[in-house]
Amino acid sequence: VSDSLPLVGLMLGDCTGIGPEQSAKILASRGMADTARLLVIGDRRVLELGARDAGVKLDVRVVKRPEDADWNSTAVQMIDLANIDPASIKRGAISPESGRITGETLKFMIDLALEGRLDGIVFAPLNKAALHAGGWKYNDEHIMFARLTGHQGFHGEMNVLDDKWMSRVTSHVGLREALDQITPKRIDEALTLAYETMKGAGFANPRIAVAALNPHGGENGLFGREEIDVIAPAVVRGAGRGILCKGPFPADTVFIKGFGDEFDGVLTMYHDQGQIATKLKGFNRGVTVSGGLKTVFTTPAHGTAFDIVGKGVASTGAFENAIRLGARLAAARKAKVAAAGSYANANL
Amino acid sequence: VSDSLPLVGLMLGDCTGIGPEQSAKILASRGMADTARLLVIGDRRVLELGARDAGVKLDVRVVKRPEDADWNSTAVQMIDLANIDPASIKRGAISPESGRITGETLKFMIDLALEGRLDGIVFAPLNKAALHAGGWKYNDEHIMFARLTGHQGFHGEMNVLDDKWMSRVTSHVGLREALDQITPKRIDEALTLAYETMKGAGFANPRIAVAALNPHGGENGLFGREEIDVIAPAVVRGAGRGILCKGPFPADTVFIKGFGDEFDGVLTMYHDQGQIATKLKGFNRGVTVSGGLKTVFTTPAHGTAFDIVGKGVASTGAFENAIRLGARLAAARKAKVAAAGSYANANL
Numbered sequence: 001v002s003d004s005l006p007l008v009g010l011m012l013g014d015c016t017g018i019g020p021e022q023s024a025k026i027l028a029s030r031g032m033a034d035t036a037r038l039l040v041i042g043d044r045r046v047l048e049l050g051a052r053d054a055g056v057k058l059d060v061r062v063v064k065r066p067e068d069a070d071w072n073s074t075a076v077q078m079i080d081l082a083n084i085d086p087a088s089i090k091r092g093a094i095s096p097e098s099g100r101i102t103g104e105t106l107k108f109m110i111d112l113a114l115e116g117r118l119d120g121i122v123f124a125p126l127n128k129a130a131l132h133a134g135g136w137k138y139n140d141e142h143i144m145f146a147r148l149t150g151h152q153g154f155h156g157e158m159n160v161l162d163d164k165w166m167s168r169v170t171s172h173v174g175l176r177e178a179l180d181q182i183t184p185k186r187i188d189e190a191l192t193l194a195y196e197t198m199k200g201a202g203f204a205n206p207r208i209a210v211a212a213l214n215p216h217g218g219e220n221g222l223f224g225r226e227e228i229d230v231i232a233p234a235v236v237r238g239a240g241r242g243i244l245c246k247g248p249f250p251a252d253t254v255f256i257k258g259f260g261d262e263f264d265g266v267l268t269m270y271h272d273q274g275q276i277a278t279k280l281k282g283f284n285r286g287v288t289v290s291g292g293l294k295t296v297f298t299t300p301a302h303g304t305a306f307d308i309v310g311k312g313v314a315s316t317g318a319f320e321n322a323i324r325l326g327a328r329l330a331a332a333r334k335a336k337v338a339a340a341g342s343y344a345n346a347n348l
Numbered sequence: 349v350s351d352s353l354p355l356v357g358l359m360l361g362d363c364t365g366i367g368p369e370q371s372a373k374i375l376a377s378r379g380m381a382d383t384a385r386l387l388v389i390g391d392r393r394v395l396e397l398g399a400r401d402a403g404v405k406l407d408v409r410v411v412k413r414p415e416d417a418d419w420n421s422t423a424v425q426m427i428d429l430a431n432i433d434p435a436s437i438k439r440g441a442i443s444p445e446s447g448r449i450t451g452e453t454l455k456f457m458i459d460l461a462l463e464g465r466l467d468g469i470v471f472a473p474l475n476k477a478a479l480h481a482g483g484w485k486y487n488d489e490h491i492m493f494a495r496l497t498g499h500q501g502f503h504g505e506m507n508v509l510d511d512k513w514m515s516r517v518t519s520h521v522g523l524r525e526a527l528d529q530i531t532p533k534r535i536d537e538a539l540t541l542a543y544e545t546m547k548g549a550g551f552a553n554p555r556i557a558v559a560a561l562n563p564h565g566g567e568n569g570l571f572g573r574e575e576i577d578v579i580a581p582a583v584v585r586g587a588g589r590g591i592l593c594k595g596p597f598p599a600d601t602v603f604i605k606g607f608g609d610e611f612d613g614v615l616t617m618y619h620d621q622g623q624i625a626t627k628l629k630g631f632n633r634g635v636t637v638s639g640g641l642k643t644v645f646t647t648p649a650h651g652t653a654f655d656i657v658g659k660g661v662a663s664t665g666a667f668e669n670a671i672r673l674g675a676r677l678a679a680a681r682k683a684k685v686a687a688a689g690s691y692a693n694a695n696l
Contacts, residue, residue, distance in 0.1 A: 139570065174562045174572025179524055213620035214522045222487065224522025252623035252631075271563035274599035276624045283600075 001037050001071040006330035008036040008296075008323070011067075011123035012046050014102050015084060016091045017304025019051025019124025025316050028056035031233065032320070036327035037071050039063075039195035040078040041109050043101075047078065049086045053312050056080050066117045080261060081105060081157045085187045092309040094127060099134025102126060103144070107333070110148045113295035115344030118328030122323050125304045139172040142290045145297055154189035155292030159198060159278050159301060160325060164258060165206070165265030166274040167194035177268040182213065187234035187267075194267055195243045197291040200332040201325060209254050209263040210235050210247030211273055217250040231269075255281075287322045289329070296333055298326035326336030349419040351387050354678035356384040356671070357414075357457045357540045359471035360394050362450050363434045365652025366662035367472025368398025373664050375424045376404035380668070384675035387411075387466070388426040389448075389457050395426065397434045401660050414465045429453060431492035439682050440657040442475060447482025450474060451492070461643035464691030468644030468678030470671050473652045487520040490638045495643055502537035503640030506545060507626050507649060507675060509633060512606060513554070513613030514622040515542035526569050530561065530574065535582035535615075542615055543591045545639040548680040549673060557602050557611040558583050558595030559621055564596040574692040578634075579617075603629075635670045636679070642696045646679055 010027075013019020023040070024047060026143040032038055040047060044060060051058045056144060061075040069077040084101040101116055112118045126141055138144040142157050161165040169190040170178035191208065198206035212231060214224035221228055238245040245267070249257060255277035258266035268274035283301050289299035302320035333348065340346035358375075361367020371388070372395060380386055383460035388395060392408060399406045409423040417425035432449040460466045475490055486492040490505050507514040517538040518526035539556065546554035560579060562572035569576055579596040586593040593615070599607060603625035606614035626634060631649050638645035648666035656662060681696065688694035 139567075172563055172567070172571055174521075174566065174574075176527055176572060179527070215520055215623075218522065219487075219520070223520055224524065251620040252627045255624060255628060272599040273620065273624065275563075276603060276621065277628055279600045280603060280625055281627050324454075 002034050003048045003071060005037045006119040006327050006334050008326055008330055009118040009121045010038045010039055010040045012042040013124025014098050014127040014130055014304050015086045016095050016098050017125050018309055020046050021053035021314050022316045022319045023124055024050035024056055024058060025054040029074045030057055030083050030322050031040055035324055039066055039069055040076055042105050043084045044080040045227050046086050053310050055312055090304040094130045096133035103131055103136040107148055119334045120326050122326040127304045145290050145293055146289030148292040156168045158289040158291045160287045161278055161281055165198050166278050168265050170270050182232055182269055184234055191267055193239045193292045200329050202328055203264055205244055208245040208267055208268045209249055209258050210245055211251045211254045211269055212248035213269045217248055283320050287325050296321040296326055296329040350510055351419060353385050354467035354675050354682050355677055356386055357469045358386045358388045360390040361472025362446050362475040362478055362652050363394045364439045364446050366657055368394050369401035369662050370664045370667045372402040372404055372471055376406055380671050383672055387414055387417055388424055390453055391430055391432045391442045392436050401658050403660055412667045417507040432622045440654040442478045442479035447478030451479055451484040457498055461509035467673050467682045470674040471647045493638050493641055497642040499641050506637040506639045508635045509626055509629055513546050514626050515615050518618050518642040530617055532582055533580055539615055541588045548677050550676055551612055553592055554612045554614055556593040556613050557597055557606050558593055558615045559599045559602045559617055560596035565596055624691050633666050635673050644674055644677040646670040680681050
């Protein structure tokens with residue numbers, strides 16, 4: 001594994017779910033060896049449980065610090081936090097204890113990343129209810145990550161499917177509150193964030209379709225004026241900043257455009273607008289990105305899949321895509337840090 | 349053509365679009381002869397233009413009144429309103445004059461239906477902008493039909509695709525106004541309307557999934573309380589009335605359920621919720637129904653397709669589905685009238 005590859009922390013996900021099995025399968029295949037230097041961080045017993053589920057053998061080399069990893073070795077490099085014994089946890093069900101430890105492990109990894117010692121974090125499926133029950137009481141993991149990274153300002157979930165990027169102006173709030181949040185400033189921030197993140201993922205000049213809010217895009221003001229007063233001017237401002245954005249397009253056709261050849265992604269106004277479309281398109285194959293934070297976070301879009309835990313049948317495609325995308329974003333981040341001379345100077 | 353078949357008025361659509369060509373193709377094929385007694389109502393010159401576009405020859409028998417039609421004849425039975433000369437109208441573009449006459453023709457047909465002289469109305473694509481420009485200033489054609497039929501109370505657009513029914517609690521209003529319209533009474537009415545209309549279309553006991561409003565269905569009140577306070581109680585009341593309804597289900601998965609085997613349709617809370625899903629699924633193949641009015645209205649979901657007018661390439665599948673569905677609904681309506689003894693007594 002080349003030292004020039006980004007150093008990505010691999011988190012096994014909630015140990016009650018399919019994450020450990022998926023992680024073990026991917027690590028055993030060594031299919032990511034050309035993509036990233038993957039450092040597993042978590043409890044070794046959880047990884048070993050995953051290897052048994054997957055029916056694979058893993059050669060694990062435990063290290064104390066990221067700097068101690070041996071990237072010439074073919075062994076799995078791992079920091080063993082020894083913080084949860086999976087034998088003590090019922091699998092395939094929500095566990096507050098597992099949720100609590102999952103959050104602790106993520107916090108440990110985030111602290112390493114903020115010290116510039118990991119270039120990014122990729123995690124297997126979390127369980128939001130378990131995190132909540134375990135004391136990590138945030139509306140979503142993106143807000144949790146923002147808090148743990150000390151982030152101020154706009155950030156947000158993005159969903160990537162077949163290399164198409166769905167971003168949001170508003171997310172995990174009631175629809176009434178979302179309407180109040182759709183302000184010029186917030187659309188500007190969301191558009192810029194989509195643009196910058198997609199550039200980090202490798203688009204030279206991402207083409208973004210902006211969704212309307214009201215039916216038929218407001219039908220010239222007959223069905224609401226947000227398009228005229230708020231969204232269209234934001235698209236004009238975005239184009240003025242050099243972003244290849246167009247719209248607003250009526251929400252019921254913007255995804256047909258977005259999944260076509262004309263655009264690389266869609267900026268949506270609210271959660272279900274994008275999620276109805278991406279879930280119908282096969283959301284579970286996709287990748288979720290926490291955009292705009294001080295480190296890179298990617299994860300497969302699917303969940304802990306409690307119904308198939310321990311059966312050895314979990315597929316790994318979405319998780320592999322998450323690792324690839326996380327590595328791309330982390331490499332861009334690493335290059336920025338190198339150019340700035342230090343992590344602190346990079347102003348991430 | 350059997351006299352027991354419903355008598356359905358066939359309207360050629362806006363003469364600037366593909367409707368005349370589609371109508372001519374369908375009539376020439378006689379493929380609907382076992383489905384309905386189709387009485388064309390419009391301008392004979394428009395139908396003849398459509399026949400030229402389609403490359404078909406039609407034997408047309410003009411009658412003054414529906415009662416004069418000869419259903420033993422293989423000729424196309426038509427009331428010639430002689431109200432628009434297509435040679436005077438530019439095709440493939442919005443024409444206020446065509447919009448005005450389109451509305452007049454629909455009004456003529458509606459008046460016949462209200463006298464019990466047509467069992468239903470099926471129309472080729474209208475052009476909303478042309479109707480508006482022609483003086484029929486309604487937010488949508490369903491509201492126009494409600495006004496012209498003297499309807500009071502709830503009614504609404506339904507979209508039928510692959511025999512799955514998408515209904516709405518709110519429709520062509522801004523999203524903010526839609527939120528205000530989502531009341532217990534209106535959900536009750538929309539659920540009952542979906543149930544009754546689907547029964548009229550042949551479902552013995554339609555199974556209806558009810559969509560939530562907020563992300564994740566409100567996440568137990570964390571992202572909005574409409575599910576708890578308004579929608580879930582309406583589902584309970586619906587079940588109490590004998591409707592096989594379930595929900596509320598989060599909007600980003602309800603359509604995966606709705607298009608699966610478990611349900612026959614989805615009751616959505618607002619326009620784009622359903623339309624994002626159905627357009628991605630292939631909306632243009634579908635049928636639009638104006639539910640809850642005093643007569644039956646169906647139409648293909650697609651529009652006037654100005655880009656292919658006059659080329660002879662318009663497909664007729666969605667329009668044929670609209671005729672079949674209109675005929676089913678009209679037959680149920682006809683049976684109700686027969687049971688009641690007269691149209692006036694049927695309380696439609």
